[in-house]
Amino acid sequence: MIRLSVPARQALAKLTLPLLFVASFGVILLGKVDTMVADRARISLGDTLAPIYAALAMPIEQGRWAVVQFTDFWGSSAENARLRAENDALRRWQTVALALDAENQRLKAELHWVPTAAPAYVTARVVADDGGVYAKAVLLSVGPNHFIHKGQIALDERGLVGRVTDVGARSARVLLITDLNSRIPVVLEGSRARAIMVGTNGPRPRLIYWSDAAPKEGDRVVTSGEANALPPDLPVGVVHYSADHVPEVVPAALLHQLEVVRIFEYGLGIVPPDGGRPPFHSG
Amino acid sequence: MPAPDADRSPGIRPRPTLRRQLDAAARQSFPIGSTVALMLLGNAPLGGPALLPAVTITSVFFWSLYRPGAMPPPAVFLLGLLLDLLGWLPMGDGIVVLLLVHGFCVRWRRSLARQGFLIVWLVFVGFAVVAAALIWAIAALLLFRLLPIGPAMFQAMLTAALYPAFAILLTAAYRTVADPERA
Numbered sequence: 001m002i003r004l005s006v007p008a009r010q011a012l013a014k015l016t017l018p019l020l021f022v023a024s025f026g027v028i029l030l031g032k033v034d035t036m037v038a039d040r041a042r043i044s045l046g047d048t049l050a051p052i053y054a055a056l057a058m059p060i061e062q063g064r065w066a067v068v069q070f071t072d073f074w075g076s077s078a079e080n081a082r083l084r085a086e087n088d089a090l091r092r093w094q095t096v097a098l099a100l101d102a103e104n105q106r107l108k109a110e111l112h113w114v115p116t117a118a119p120a121y122v123t124a125r126v127v128a129d130d131g132g133v134y135a136k137a138v139l140l141s142v143g144p145n146h147f148i149h150k151g152q153i154a155l156d157e158r159g160l161v162g163r164v165t166d167v168g169a170r171s172a173r174v175l176l177i178t179d180l181n182s183r184i185p186v187v188l189e190g191s192r193a194r195a196i197m198v199g200t201n202g203p204r205p206r207l208i209y210w211s212d213a214a215p216k217e218g219d220r221v222v223t224s225g226e227a228n229a230l231p232p233d234l235p236v237g238v239v240h241y242s243a244d245h246v247p248e249v250v251p252a253a254l255l256h257q258l259e260v261v262r263i264f265e266y267g268l269g270i271v272p273p274d275g276g277r278p279p280f281h282s283g
Numbered sequence: 284m285p286a287p288d289a290d291r292s293p294g295i296r297p298r299p300t301l302r303r304q305l306d307a308a309a310r311q312s313f314p315i316g317s318t319v320a321l322m323l324l325g326n327a328p329l330g331g332p333a334l335l336p337a338v339t340i341t342s343v344f345f346w347s348l349y350r351p352g353a354m355p356p357p358a359v360f361l362l363g364l365l366l367d368l369l370g371w372l373p374m375g376d377g378i379v380v381l382l383l384v385h386g387f388c389v390r391w392r393r394s395l396a397r398q399g400f401l402i403v404w405l406v407f408v409g410f411a412v413v414a415a416a417l418i419w420a421i422a423a424l425l426l427f428r429l430l431p432i433g434p435a436m437f438q439a440m441l442t443a444a445l446y447p448a449f450a451i452l453l454t455a456a457y458r459t460v461a462d463p464e465r466a
Contacts, residue, residue, distance in 0.1 A: 024378040031374025
C-alpha cells in the first residue's frame with residue numbers, strides 16, 4: 001500500500017468517478033471494435049451460471065406450482081366445464097385426425113412416397129431469460145458432453161421457439177422467434193403463400209413480403225423449407241391482425257413461460273461457420 | 284429512514300478479533316453481494332417480466348444513497364459490466380447509466396437522505412425514468428437502430444413500482460445484517 005496524504009487521497013477519491021466514466025467509454029469502444037470479446041464473456045458467464053440456475057430451478061418450480069395450485073382452487077368448477085367442452089371437441093378432432101392419417105398413409109403408399117427420417121433431438125432445461133429488455137433469448141443448461149451446435153432448431157411441445165445462436169461448454173443460447181433480429185421464412189397453410197416472419201421484441205412477430213393475397217385472420221402459419229435453413233411445416237402460430245391492421249403471428253409456443261425445449265437436429269444444408277457437425281445419433 | 288454516516292461515531296470500540304473482523308467485512312460487503320445475488324435472481328426464469336435492470340438500478344440507488352461507503356464507484360462499474368453481460372445490452376450501456384445513478388445519488392444525498400419515504404420514492408421515479416430512457420437511447424445509438432420504446436417505458440414503470448417493496452427489504456437489511464455498528 002502506498003501511503004498518501006489526506007488531500008491527495010481526497011483528490012484521488014474525487015477523480016475516481018470521472019476516471020470510471022472514461023473507462024466505461026473505453027468499454028463501449030471495445031464492445032464496438034471487437035464484438036467477439038463481449039460474446040465470449042457472455043458465453044463463459046452463461047456457462048458458469050447455467051448449473052447454478054439449474055440447481056435453483058427445482059425450488060422455483062415448486063413455488064410456481066404452489067401458486068398455480070392456489071389460483072386453480074378458485075374457479076376450478078368453471079375450468080372443469082370448459083375443459084369438458086374442449087375435451088369433447090378434441091375427441092371429435094381426434095377421430096378426424098386418425099381417419100385423415102390412415103388416408104394419408106394409404107395415399108403415400110400408392111405414391112411410393114419417400115418418408116422423411118424422424119429427426120434426432122435432445123431436451124434441455126431453460127434456466128434463464130437471457131434476453132433482457134432489448135433482445136428475446138433464453139439460456140439453456142446442457143450437459144458438458146452435449147452435441148448441440150449453432151443453427152439447430154428449438155421447439156417446445158406446441159411449436160417453433162427459435163434457433164441456437166451461441167453454444168458454450170455447459171450452456172446454449174436460443175434466439176426466440178420474437179427477437180428483433182429474427183427472420184423466419186414461413187408458409188401460410190391455407191393458401192400456401194410464402195411470407196417472412198419478422199420479430200419485433202414484442203409478443204407477436206409480424207408478417208412481411210407475403211406473396212399472393214394478404215394473409216387471412218386465423219390462418220395457420222408453418223415454417224417454409226425454402227432456404228433450407230429450417231425444415232418445412234413446423235407449426236409456428238396463427239395469423240392475427242393487430243389493431244392497426246398489421247398481420248401478426250400469435251406464436252404457438254408458450255414463449256413467455258418456457259421451461260423445457262427440445263433441440264432438433266434436422267441435418268440442414270446450412271453448415272454453421274464453426275465448422276464440422278458433431279456426430280449426432282438418431283433414435 | 285436510516286441515518287447516513289453511522290459508521291463514523293466516536294466511542295470505545297471492542298477489540299478487533301478475527302471473528303469480529305470477518306463479521307465487519309461481511310457487513311461491509313453486504314450491499315455489493317446482495318446486489319449481485321438480486322441481479323442473478325432477477326435473471327432467472329420466474330415467468331414474469333425481465334426484472335434484471337429494475338433490481339440493479341434500485342439496489343445501486345439505495346446503497347449509494349444510504350451507505351455510499353459500501354458501494355464505491357469501482358464496484359458500481361463492475362455491477363454495470365455484469366448488467367451488460369447478463370442483460371445482453373450493448374457493452375458499456377449499463378456501466379454508464381449505473382455510474383450516473385451513483386454519481387447523482389452521492390451528490391444529492393446530503394439533502395435526499397434526510398427526506399421521508401415518499402419524497403425519496405418520487406425522486407427515485409425520476410431516476411427510474413431517466414435511467415430507462417438512457418439505457419434505451421444508448422442501446423439505440425450503439426446498435427444504430429431505432430428500438431421500440433414500449434419495453435423502455437415498461438421498464439421505467441416496473442422499476443418505479445417495485446421500489447417500495449425493495450425499500451422495505453433493503454431498509455431491514457440496512458438496520459440488521461448490513462449494519463457495521465452491530466459487528
